[in-house]
Each structure stands twice: as structure tokens, then as C-alpha cells.
Amino acid sequence: MTTQSQGGTMTRYRWIICAMLFFATTVNYMDRQVLSLTWADFIAPEFHWTNTDYGNITALFSLVYAIGMLFAGRFVDWMDTKKGYLWSIGIWSLGACVHAYCGIATAGILDGTWFVGFEEAKEVISHINDTARIVNVSVTLFIIARCVLAIGEAGNFPAAIKATAEYFPKKDRAFSTSIFNAGATAGALLAPLTIPFIAAAYGWEMSFIIIGALGFLWMGFWVFLYKKPDQNPRVSAAELAYIQQDKDEVSKVEQTEEKEGKKISLLQSFTYRQTWAFAVGKFMTDGVWWFYLLWAPAYLSKVYGLDSTQSAPMIFVLYLITLLSIIGGWLPTHFINKGMNPYAGRMKAMLIFAFFPVLVLFAQPLGSLSVWIPVCLIGLAGAAHQAWSANIFSTIGDMFPKSAIATITGIGGMAGGLGSALLQKGSGNLFDHCEDAHVTFMGFEGLEAGYFIMFIICALAYLVGWIIMKVLVPKYKPVII
Incomplete structure (x- = not known):
């Protein structure tokens, strides 16, 4: 009532x-x-x-x-x-x-x-x-x-x-x-x-x-x-x-589903391309956010020789910049108000956000000028991630009935967690190998080479994730149960 x-x-x-x-x-x-x-x-x-x-x-x-x-x-x-x-x-x-x-x-x-x-x-x-x-x-x-x-x-x-x-x-x-x-x-x-x-x-x-x-x-x-x-x-x-x-x-079929309380089972959830699109997007990108959070202090310490007291203001500024992600939540609304359907507007906004992490490719080359350059570029990439994250979460509500939203969110969260675990474990192994073996890559040597390789992975992860999502769900197609 x-x-x-x-x-x-x-x-x-x-x-x-x-x-x-x-x-x-x-x-x-x-x-x-x-x-x-x-x-x-x-x-x-x-x-x-x-x-x-x-x-x-x-x-x-x-x-x-x-x-x-x-x-x-x-x-x-x-x-x-x-x-x-x-x-x-x-x-x-x-x-x-x-x-x-x-x-x-x-x-x-x-x-x-x-x-x-x-x-x-x-x-x-x-x-x-x-x-x-x-x-x-x-x-x-x-x-x-x-x-x-x-x-x-x-x-x-x-x-x-x-x-x-x-x-x-x-x-x-x-x-x-x-x-x-x-x-x-x-x-x-x-x-x-x-x-x-x-x-x-x-x-x-x-x-x-x-x-x-x-x-x-x-x-x-x-x-x-x-x-x-x-x-x-x-x-x-x-x-x-x-x-x-x-x-x-909402179609009459969807209204009937809501009234009858129909549910999507956990196994049934995996049969939808929309589920896999969301899960792939999370798998490809969640680990990048955690890489920035967990390794930025170590990066400033190992590459620039800053102790925790010296790097604290920089870490604070890095996190502060990520608050710009709130602006990113407005962009798809702008596209939707222009006549696009919610999913199309969301995907267009996500494509724009996917290009900002590419900036971290310049973090290490320009870091020789000032340590604040990589700090600001990583902060912008982090803001882009949070804007991407807000929109990819919202695609669930675009495509699934409300009775399944939390279930699909959980599946994507699991995929993101596994992707993050793999990226963090791989980062540690890569850094140890580059340092011990004095690896050279693109003009960088040792630990710096390892970080530059990881920045490349983080820079391209969103574009790759967006392409796979677009292939799986090219147009707005809500799930009917």
C-alpha cells in the first residue's frame, strides 16, 4: 500500500x-x-x-x-x-x-x-x-x-x-x-x-x-x-x-515478473551475456584501483626515496583528486537527457572515462621533472576509475530487474576481487623479478621498469574491458525472466 x-x-x-x-x-x-x-x-x-x-x-x-x-x-x-x-x-x-x-x-x-x-x-x-x-x-x-x-x-x-x-x-x-x-x-x-x-x-x-x-x-x-x-x-x-x-x-512482461516475484537463480545468472559483460568490466578494472591504493606509497618510496612522512601530503592529494569522479556521474545523465537510452549513455560515458587512465603512461617518463606529476596523473586515473565504477554498477539496473540487482552485483564483485588478487600478486612478483634480474624496459631499469610495465597494463585495462563489454552487449537489451 x-x-x-x-x-x-x-x-x-x-x-x-x-x-x-x-x-x-x-x-x-x-x-x-x-x-x-x-x-x-x-x-x-x-x-x-x-x-x-x-x-x-x-x-x-x-x-x-x-x-x-x-x-x-x-x-x-x-x-x-x-x-x-x-x-x-x-x-x-x-x-x-x-x-x-x-x-x-x-x-x-x-x-x-x-x-x-x-x-x-x-x-x-x-x-x-x-x-x-x-x-x-x-x-x-x-x-x-x-x-x-x-x-x-x-x-x-x-x-x-x-x-x-x-x-x-x-x-x-x-x-x-x-x-x-x-x-x-x-x-x-x-x-x-x-x-x-x-x-x-x-x-x-x-x-x-x-x-x-x-x-x-x-x-x-x-x-x-x-x-x-x-x-x-x-x-x-x-x-x-x-x-x-x-x-x-517497463514492458507488461516485466511488470508481471515483478508482481509474481520471479527470481533469477544464481546459476541462471551466468547464462546471460549481460552478466558476463558486467563481470568482465569489473575483472579488468577493479585491480587497477587497488594497485593505485596499495602500491602508490611504495612507488614514491622506492622510486623517489620518500619516507612515509614526506609522501603523506602527496598520497592525500592523490586521493583528493579522485573525488573528481563525482563529476563523472553527471556525464551519462547529460547524454540521457539528450535522448540516448540509459545503457547507451552509460557506455558512451565509460568510453570517455576509459581514455583518462592512459595518462599514467606519462607518469614515470615525466616524473623526472617533478614527483608531483605522477601523483597528479595517478590521481586523475583514480578519479576516472571511480567514475567508470559508478557507471558500470549502474548498467546492472539498466539491464536486470530489481529482484536480481544485488545478485548480479555480487557476481561482478567476485570477478573484480579475483582480478584484483591476480594483479596484486603479479605486481609483487614482477617487481621482485625486475629488481633482482636488473630488467630493462623502454629506457627504465630494475624496479622502475617493473612499475612502467604495470602502468601500461593499468592504462589499457579500461579500453580492453570496454571493448569486450560492447562485444557482449552491443545494444540496450534488458533481461526478461
Whole structure:
């Protein structure tokens, strides 16, 4: 039954929902980065970790996250948007907080001392002489906590994309998606400005608890703020009509499917070319974004000899530039308003965005002039990625019924996670090989040659991904179930 506010006044409640999605994504990325910003200075000395130990933990997180994306989308479609999102952020917030108690659990398992505080646990561990056991137990406990975090975080984008499809017409979805997707950049900006200082002042444990608690705070607002637009009294009749403006374009067959509650099974999802187009686009490009985030600090350190303090302003500016991606969400709306169908407008915008990453080909050659040149070029490439990401997510709503959006998002997220894992693993192996074997390539030698090769891959990934997507789905063709 429709319960929206009556009258001709256009409310803007859909943007409150978009803001909620933005804050959820911001918290998502902050929770993900607590470990990376605390392990070297605070956690590793306590548990005697090496780089390999940390690498094992992060690798398993990436793997579980990729697999979790496949099932998280299906779960959100089954539970529906409101409950699905609550479960997702509840699980990942719990997983984030659980990290804080790994020290106490390590002391309990190794020494039988369970009911102590954080500082007492440190004292107990410091008196245990078996370093290998400390490493094995602590790493195992952090992997468990990390897996809980990954399972919960896998639900963020499927739920957010589904909420966007429910609250925005097709022509506005890329723009709204670009706004909430900017939460990834906001999280990347806020994390280094807050987490290390919390850890230094109150202990690394409290950094996990405080940042993790933000998710529970978000849940309190979500419970009261989210209802489907046609059941939400805060949405006026005028706004509801605006949100549902695509209904006239929906065929009678699709309307019947919605009424009968028809669903696409997980296996059936893989039979559609539209699914493979989305998955290929994510597989080809998600790893590039993570390459920029994870390797940019190392690039500035190894190639330009900058320590973390010196490179911090540059990393901040790099992330700040990526916020330009919000503009990218407006471009397909412009094309749609000019008469193009949503999918055609989206693909045209994505083709334009696919050319911007080509700029990173000049990052290293021009880096000899100033280190700020590669920083700015990588930032622009990152902004192009986020604009591309907002639009590729929106293609799901163009082609699939709302009942399948989270499932398809999950499939694409899994493909993106696997592509990212391969690219990050390949990057590390390539850099070690180039450095050890003194590889020369295009005038660069050693580690610089390795980075230049990776910049070439990152520069061309979007154009290759776009071409494959266009071959798979050349024209707008919605899925009918």
C-alpha cells in the first residue's frame, strides 16, 4: 500500500538515502584500513610478525571477500535491501571490533590467562618465550577476524546498488552511485588522518573498536530512515513519481515478473551475456584501483626515496583528486537527457572515462621533472576509475530487474576481487623479478621498469574491458525472466 506524502511539493528524500550509502561506504573503507595503518608500528612488534605474515592475512581477506561477493548479492536479494544491509554492516562491524581482542585471545590460548585487559595481555605475551607459537596463534586469530570482516563487507556494494535502483530513476543512478562510491575515497582520506593517532593515544585495540563502532551507529539511523519509496511517508507523491518515471518504459512482461516475484537463480545468472559483460568490466578494472591504493606509497618510496612522512601530503592529494569522479556521474545523465537510452549513455560515458587512465603512461617518463606529476596523473586515473565504477554498477539496473540487482552485483564483485588478487600478486612478483634480474624496459631499469610495465597494463585495462563489454552487449537489451 502506498503511504507517501501527498501534494505537489517535490521532496528530496532520495538524497538522504544516498548520503546514508556514502557514509556506509566510508565506514567500510575505514574498517578495512585499520590493520594496514597499525600493523607495522603497533601490532607486529607485539606478535613478532613479518611481512609474510601480514601478506598472508591480507591475501586471505581478499580471497574471502571475492567469494563472499558472490553470495552476498544473493543474500541481499533474498533478505531485501533494508534487512540485507543491516546484516552486512552488522557482521563487518562485529568483525572489525573482534580484531581488538586477538591479543587477549592469544594470551588466553598460550598462557591460559583470559580475563585480562589489553595492557595485561601484552604483558603476558611479552613473557612467553615461544615466538613461533605467538606468531601462529595471533596470525590465525587475525585471519578469523579478517574473514568475518570480509564476509560482512562483501554485502556493502550489492546492498547500496540495490538501494540506489529503488530510490533513483535510471538517468540519475550513475550520478547517485558516483556520490556514494566517493565514500571509498573519503574513507581512504580519513583513515590515515585518524587511525594512527587513535592507536598512538589509546592503543591499537581501541582503533579497531572505535572505527568498528561507527557501523553500529549507522545501523541505528538506517533502521529508522529506510523504507521503500512507495511505503515511505517522507517521500512526497511528486518525488515518488520522479523516482518511478521509468515505469512507463517497463514492458507488461516485466511488470508481471515483478508482481509474481520471479527470481533469477544464481546459476541462471551466468547464462546471460549481460552478466558476463558486467563481470568482465569489473575483472579488468577493479585491480587497477587497488594497485593505485596499495602500491602508490611504495612507488614514491622506492622510486623517489620518500619516507612515509614526506609522501603523506602527496598520497592525500592523490586521493583528493579522485573525488573528481563525482563529476563523472553527471556525464551519462547529460547524454540521457539528450535522448540516448540509459545503457547507451552509460557506455558512451565509460568510453570517455576509459581514455583518462592512459595518462599514467606519462607518469614515470615525466616524473623526472617533478614527483608531483605522477601523483597528479595517478590521481586523475583514480578519479576516472571511480567514475567508470559508478557507471558500470549502474548498467546492472539498466539491464536486470530489481529482484536480481544485488545478485548480479555480487557476481561482478567476485570477478573484480579475483582480478584484483591476480594483479596484486603479479605486481609483487614482477617487481621482485625486475629488481633482482636488473630488467630493462623502454629506457627504465630494475624496479622502475617493473612499475612502467604495470602502468601500461593499468592504462589499457579500461579500453580492453570496454571493448569486450560492447562485444557482449552491443545494444540496450534488458533481461526478461
